[in-house]
Amino acid sequence: MQQAIARHRAHGRPVICTEWMARLQGSRWDTDLPLLRQEKVGCYCWGLVNGRTQAQFPWWSKRGAPEPVVWFHDLLRCDGSPYNPAEIAVLRQVTGTQTNAD
Numbered sequence: 001m002q003q004a005i006a007r008h009r010a011h012g013r014p015v016i017c018t019e020w021m022a023r024l025q026g027s028r029w030d031t032d033l034p035l036l037r038q039e040k041v042g043c044y045c046w047g048l049v050n051g052r053t054q055a056q057f058p059w060w061s062k063r064g065a066p067e068p069v070v071w072f073h074d075l076l077r078c079d080g081s082p083y084n085p086a087e088i089a090v091l092r093q094v095t096g097t098q099t100n101a102d
Contacts (some may be wrong), residue, residue, distance in 0.1 A: 001036075005041055014042070017041055018043075019035060019046065020045070020048075021072075024068075030086070030098075033090060033091065033094045049074060049077075049080070050078045055073035055074050056073070057072055
């Protein structure tokens with residue numbers, strides 16, 4: 001990730017990362033998100049809640065495949081519960097946000 005940021009920064013333009021979360025490709029919230037913030041790189045994760053886009057499946061997944069043990073993009077299941085509460089904690093820490101329940 002750091003090498004990619006450096007390559008894009010060489011153009012002297014702002015850097016926005018539009019697709020960075022792919023767990024099966026080595027992406028991790030606890031390493032990548034703090035790095036993106038430190039480097040002041042804008043980013044978004046398009047797989048937020050499991051649903052219509054089926055972002056829990058990897059790109060190469062075949063239609064009808066069972067849900068993978070390690071999900072691909074999503075943070076939350078369709079009922080709103082996190083796949084991994086530790087990832088939500090990282091997101092809250094890096095963004096400095098809290099919920100009323102906290």
